[in-house]
Amino acid sequence: MSLRRLFAIVTKELRQMRRDRITLAMIVGIPVMQLVLFGYAINLNLRGLETGIADQANTAGSRAVVMDMVATGVIDPSVTASTPQELMEHLRRGEISVGIVIPPDFERRRYEGREAVQVLVDGSDTVVQSAAVQLAQLPLDNRATANTRPARDGTGQLAVGQISVVAFYNPERRSPINIVPGLIGVILTMTMVLFTGVAIVRERERGNMELLIATPLSRSELMIGKVLPYAAIGLVQTTVILLLGVWLFEVPIRGSLLDVYFAAVLLIFANLTLGLLISTKARSQFQAMQMTFFVFLPSILLSGFMFPFAGMPKVVQWLAEVLPLTHFLRLIRGIMLRGAGLLELWPEVLALLAFTTVMMTAAILRFRKRLD
Template identity: 85%
Template sequence: MSLRRLFAIVLKELRQMRRDRITLAMIVGIPVMQLVLFGYAINLNLRGLSTGIADQANSAASRAVVMDMVATGVIKPTVSATTPRELMERLRRGEISIGVVIPPDFERRRFEGREAVQILVDGSDTVVQSAAIQLAQLPLDPRPSSNTAPLKAGPGQGGGPVSVVTFYNPERRSAVNIVPGLIGVILTMTMVLFTGVAIVRERERGNMELLIATPVSRSELMIGKVLPYAAIGLIQTTVVLALGVWLFEVPIRGSVLDVYLAAVLLILANLTLGLLISTKAQSQFQAMQMTFFVFLPSILLSGFMFPFAGMPRVVQWLAEVLPLTHFLRLIRGVMLRGASLLELWPDVLALLAFTAVMMTLAISRFRKRLD
């Protein structure tokens, strides 16, 4: 072995790495991204959960109970309701994560030691369930009046003055929460990667010359690249759904058609993002590297692995740009809460807008030229 030749090869690799900007970005970007995400953006302690309040007693004591709950920082009142049915409807549509119900006879129930406060929880997110149970275990009113008994916390899931009622996943099975999200994770990983290398592969294999000689327009080429992978994405969705229902008994409470329509929205969003990547990457390896930069924030910030409500406000704004964030709200709303896509229209519009913007940018960047 010649040390001179070995040194020459090492020097050649370093020079090639220096010219590869994407590789250089990954050398520095990946540790920085993970440090920032895990150290700053990801927080397992939930704060500011959107909450609906139905204070039917409307007394000084009931308002004090609500204020004590808000003071914990776990909940943030965003909706006022008059009946528990209104709160349940808003839970189903995903507008709130927690509902607090104080009955009209709150004072008498409190004096008799019966159930006086009821906390309704969206159980499609198991982390929210845990936060609600902790909330119910707090001494909510340490300043009782002289003619009433103090309101102490009940034993978690019910049976005391403060009870927690969990909807959509009362058994707290993690599979019910994870399997619908896995559809989005798998589609994000595969769809972006497949199309990310599509145009690059044509260029590397020499097929681009043949496409240039044809009368196919840029729009026709891009859309033609997307459609076959859309069918593949639907097949993947079917496989995950079938295994989820068969192996893990994950319910599909909403329309199966809505499930597939939500999947189509995510598939199109990811495919157009992959096309945009393919117009920027110079090789298939670069396309895979750029896909990794998209996939890592998606899986960490979308609410799949870590609670969305625990992230700082700035990070939540960034997560709203990611298609997976909106898909998770859609798929969990349809499969677990029985909501329809029409009721979840803000996330539908977000995915449609993302697809339109990415497709426009991809078509505008693509040129039927080898240079």
């Protein structure tokens, strides 16, 4: 073995990596991305859960109870309602994760030691459900009551009341109920972006691009034609996951099945157009797969699939709002687990449509620039 020839090969590989900016970026980018994403995303100690308050008693004591709950940092009041039914509507639409109900006879219930406060929780996320249980440990005393009454034990203190937690949509706290709908989005994100990410690059590597340019196809027709076959594949994948989820894990579909497929179509086209944009940038199929990894890792960590969205810092949440998987998870879980309709979840629908439009426009413009 010649050390000189070995050194020449090593030098050649290092120079080639230096010229390949994508590979060079991954050498530093992957460890930095994983450290930052895992450091911010993994937070099971939830704080600031969006909460609705229905204080029907509106007394000094009831307001003090709400203040005590807010002081824990677990909840963040964002919605005010007059009835429990209004809270349930907000809960079903995914606008809140927790609802606090204080009945009109709160003071009497507290004095008698009966259930005086009810906490309504979106139990489809078991981590959120566990965090809300902390609220039930708060004691109900008479610190803010103007007219105190002696308790039955004669100590001068009111009997400790009870805060009950009622979990909806997943009272058994089964993890597959929350995971399987999210897996639809994760699998579609991984496959759709990858498939179209290598589509244009593969044509270029095989020498077919010149033939496509010579055809009377417009650039828009070519790009859309590349997308449609993979959209059909995405629907097949969605069907397989739904069938297995219902059969093996008894995952409910409480909403319209048509809405489920429409939400899947929105994510499919969002990911396909993103993959097309990647394919106009990559110079080889290997580079396209590398760039797909940079999309897939933040999507699975920041979208709320693995770790609760509410546990992330605000800056990270803003970044996650750019990812189509974030909006799809809200859609699919709202439809399948809470029985919500697309009209009730319209902000997520508009977000996916806007993302698809921007990505498709950028891909067509870049493709035209590369052909000129």
